Amino acid sequence: MTLATEPTDTPTPETPEHVSLLERWADNERMRHIPPLPWMIDKLDHDLRRRIDLLWNVYANDPQHPEIENELRGLCRSIDRVGDVAKRTRGANHHHPPTELGQRIRWSLNHSVSMLNAVEASTFGHRFPFQTFERSNAEPLWAAMLAVIEHVHRITELVRPLDPSIDERLYEGLVTLQTPLDTRPMA
Numbered sequence: 001m002t003l004a005t006e007p008t009d010t011p012t013p014e015t016p017e018h019v020s021l022l023e024r025w026a027d028n029e030r031m032r033h034i035p036p037l038p039w040m041i042d043k044l045d046h047d048l049r050r051r052i053d054l055l056w057n058v059y060a061n062d063p064q065h066p067e068i069e070n071e072l073r074g075l076c077r078s079i080d081r082v083g084d085v086a087k088r089t090r091g092a093n094h095h096h097p098p099t100e101l102g103q104r105i106r107w108s109l110n111h112s113v114s115m116l117n118a119v120e121a122s123t124f125g126h127r128f129p130f131q132t133f134e135r136s137n138a139e140p141l142w143a144a145m146l147a148v149i150e151h152v153h154r155i156t157e158l159v160r161p162l163d164p165s166i167d168e169r170l171y172e173g174l175v176t177l178q179t180p181l182d183t184r185p186m187a
Helices: 037-061 066-087 101-117 138-159 166-170
Strands: none
Touching: 037 066, 037 101, 037 138, 037 166, 066 101, 066 138, 138 166
């Protein structure tokens, strides 16, 4: 028999009996197969944008190649997919992209980069808590980025016969030497 003035024996929140077994998203580890968000933004905004511009310039000078045009339209769709996955549930986008292919590529790139910049970087790439039974948004986003990269590779293969020096321009600036090589002969 207990009296109303006696302390109760209920455990306090600090005791191990009240430790929650539920996971928190921010506390979960990063998935190693997903690159960091800043890298993805830089890849799309700088590296892929530069490559796409170089490939577009070759096509724009000789637009009589329907297979390149089809692949460029597929590239637009895959870039739009990156933006759609990054946007997730931030409301519907009521902006309509331009119809001209060159402007559409630039618009899609700008839109996707802005959507990537709006992603919460502190939790991006973290595994969702198991109790949500959901996949992380980072995995479909990385898959969409890989699709963009694959389209750029396909366009490169199609453009190479039109401009054999395209690889030289694509890889320009890939390696920069801190100390330039000496111009005098070594031996």
